[in-house]
Amino acid sequence: MTANEQPVIRARSLTKKFGEFEAVRGIDVDVRPGESFGFLGPNGAGKSSTMRMIAGVSPITSGTLEIFGLDPATHGSEIRNRLGVVPQADNLDGELTLLDNLIVYGRYFDIPRAECVSRAKELLDFVQLSDRSSGRVDSLSGGMKRRLTIARGLMNRPEMFLLDEPTTGLDPQARHILWDRLYRLKQQGVTLVLTTHYMDEAEQLCDRLVVMDAGRIVAEGSPRDLITRYSTREVLELRFGAGRNAEYEGRLAGIGDRLEVLADRVLVYADDGEAALREVNVRGLTPESSLVRRSSLEDVFLRLTGRSLEE
Amino acid sequence: MSTPASVRVLEMQMLLLKRIWKTNLTLSFLQPLLFFLGMGLGVGSLVDGRSSSAAALGDVSYAMFLGPGLLATTAMLTAAGESLWPVLGGFKWDGSFEAMAATRLTASQVVRGQFLWLAVRMGIAVGGVAVVLAVHPDTRSWGILPAVPAALLCGLVFTAWITAWAASREYDTSFSNVQRLVITPLFLFGGAFYPVDSLPELLRPIAWVTPLWHGVELCRGFTLHSLGAIEMLGHVGVLVAWLIPGWILCDRFFARRLYR
Numbered sequence: 001m002t003a004n005e006q007p008v009i010r011a012r013s014l015t016k017k018f019g020e021f022e023a024v025r026g027i028d029v030d031v032r033p034g035e036s037f038g039f040l041g042p043n044g045a046g047k048s049s050t051m052r053m054i055a056g057v058s059p060i061t062s063g064t065l066e067i068f069g070l071d072p073a074t075h076g077s078e079i080r081n082r083l084g085v086v087p088q089a090d091n092l093d094g095e096l097t098l099l100d101n102l103i104v105y106g107r108y109f110d111i112p113r114a115e116c117v118s119r120a121k122e123l124l125d126f127v128q129l130s131d132r133s134s135g136r137v138d139s140l141s142g143g144m145k146r147r148l149t150i151a152r153g154l155m156n157r158p159e160m161f162l163l164d165e166p167t168t169g170l171d172p173q174a175r176h177i178l179w180d181r182l183y184r185l186k187q188q189g190v191t192l193v194l195t196t197h198y199m200d201e202a203e204q205l206c207d208r209l210v211v212m213d214a215g216r217i218v219a220e221g222s223p224r225d226l227i228t229r230y231s232t233r234e235v236l237e238l239r240f241g242a243g244r245n246a247e248y249e250g251r252l253a254g255i256g257d258r259l260e261v262l263a264d265r266v267l268v269y270a271d272d273g274e275a276a277l278r279e280v281n282v283r284g285l286t287p288e289s290s291l292v293r294r295s296s297l298e299d300v301f302l303r304l305t306g307r308s309l310e311e
Numbered sequence: 312m313s314t315p316a317s318v319r320v321l322e323m324q325m326l327l328l329k330r331i332w333k334t335n336l337t338l339s340f341l342q343p344l345l346f347f348l349g350m351g352l353g354v355g356s357l358v359d360g361r362s363s364s365a366a367a368l369g370d371v372s373y374a375m376f377l378g379p380g381l382l383a384t385t386a387m388l389t390a391a392g393e394s395l396w397p398v399l400g401g402f403k404w405d406g407s408f409e410a411m412a413a414t415r416l417t418a419s420q421v422v423r424g425q426f427l428w429l430a431v432r433m434g435i436a437v438g439g440v441a442v443v444l445a446v447h448p449d450t451r452s453w454g455i456l457p458a459v460p461a462a463l464l465c466g467l468v469f470t471a472w473i474t475a476w477a478a479s480r481e482y483d484t485s486f487s488n489v490q491r492l493v494i495t496p497l498f499l500f501g502g503a504f505y506p507v508d509s510l511p512e513l514l515r516p517i518a519w520v521t522p523l524w525h526g527v528e529l530c531r532g533f534t535l536h537s538l539g540a541i542e543m544l545g546h547v548g549v550l551v552a553w554l555i556p557g558w559i560l561c562d563r564f565f566a567r568r569l570y571r
Contacts, residue, residue, distance in 0.1 A: 055413060057412055057413060057569065057570050058570060058571060059570060059571075076417070076570070077415045077416070077417050078415070080413060080414055080415050081414075081415035083413075085413040087406075087409070087410075087413065089406065090406075091405065091406025091407065091409050091410045092410075093323070093327070093405065093407060093410075094405065095327055095330060096323075096326055096327065100326050104322060104323040104326060105410065105414070107314075107319045107322055107323075108319055108320070108411055108414035108415070108416050109414055109415055110313050110314060110316075110319065110415070156414070
């Protein structure tokens with residue numbers, strides 16, 4: 001980071017408490033302009049609380065937080081004016097048309113009406129909803145609503161775009177359409193900050209991410225970095241049948257770098273998965289199924305917390 | 312070239328209103344018209360022409376007595392209807408307030424927008440009553456014109472307090488009781504249908520402190536030219552004194568709920 005490249009997000013010992021409950025426990029974060037940054041973690045890790053503080057809609061409990069170099073406690077409105085937000089739950093106006101939803105939202109930013117109309121049309125085009133512009137939001141599918149929410153969040157041409165679990169609850173096809181749109185934004189140089197509990201999403205979209213667990217950051221780096229640091233190149237997945245996987249732990253010892261026994265499968269971490277599988281066969285073990293795959297952030301999370309992400 | 316924030320919030324509500332304006336306008340006329348006909352002419356035929364009632368009503372027909380009061384009660388009923396479930400819904404169900412809070416709008420701008428919307432909404436309903444009063448020869452008066460904003464001021468008091476209540480609730484369980492235990496008694500005992508002086512002595516002071524009575528008196532005073540300037544200022548003063556704390560509470564509850 002050069003001296004004149006001020007971070008868009010700078011958090012130090014950032015904490016958020018709700019009564020006695022500490023949702024965010026002293027995290028440090030720096031996000032540079034133009035970067036795609038992710039908060040990865042399971043439900044309850046503190047991702048959304050962090051996002052709400054960054055979005056200038058939730059006062060911090062302690063520590064420091066600067067957005068665009070400004071303090072959200074005193075410059076909330078100014079910060080929000082430069083942000084785009086896609087909240088976790090859609091809060092579109094179901095009774096209004098798609099076009100009106102965007103125009104009304106643009107007007108909240110005091111953008112002149114004519115300009116709102118032209119931006120709204122342009123953005124409906126961008127999220128591939130032009131043909132439904134005069135339809136009511138109530139008639140849209142979940143994936144379309146998310147795309148419309150993305151278009152809405154871009155009405156004020158934000159310098160930074162915050163997305164809280166943008167694809168949760170969407171089917172695979174809808175997710176891919178959404179990723180494609182977000183990828184285009186990233187290419188246009190928009191700073192993306194997103195939370196997700198999908199590893200593939202983080203790997204697709206994030207230049208850099210932090211893994212959060214129970215309000216703390218447990219690791220930080222690029223997806224590739226984290227995989228290299230906390231996992232092996234490949235993973236061999238073995239299934240010996242429900243409830244029987246643990247019995248095989250001893251007989252698999254020494255194969256690969258490390259073993260992880262889960263309820264439904266055993267994970268063997270090895271740089272060469274096929275070689276590990278051969279060794280399993282040499283020992284006379286016959287799993288019901290086996291699969292060699294590349295390591296993912298899921299493995300990183302498992303390694304760091306001892307728990308699966310989507311449990 | 313910038314537009315006040317409250318007006319920009321209002322624009323959203325106006326778009327929604329555009330979808331339902333036909334039923335909305337018709338109902339605005341219909342309800343007070345029914346009250347006016349049912350009570351004003353029906354009860355009026357029993358009351359009018361008796362010397363005791365003429366003295367109690369201040370030498371006007373019952374329709375003349377009742378009509379202006381309906382301006383204030385209509386404002387109150389509209390405020391109650393639009394500030395309970397719709398306000399809680401803006402936080403809980405449709406998330407419209409949360410959507411606003413994510414933009415450059417501040418909590419107090421959202422509150423002002425909501426008040427402005429209610430003023431428009433009450434204005435439509437009160438305007439309907441005003442037209443009915445202007446059409447009927449007994450109640451026709453230039454005083455209806457200043458009585459309309461007086462009714463809106465009274466309605467804003469209810470808007471502020473009811474909105475504050477709704478914004479501070481997690482659930483809507485108390486809302487029917489607000490209607491039953493606050494709005495309906497005020498409607499019946501607030502001096503719109505008979506002079507508060509005809510209530511038992513113990514109940515009169517209660518009517519005097521409620522905002523509805525001041526609103527009714529103000530509307531009646533304008534329409535019938537029956538109040539002096541000092542009395543009018545007094546009524547306005549009491550309404551403003553009710554409005555300010557309600558407004559402050561709204562600002563506080565909206566900020567607490569939207570930015571937590």
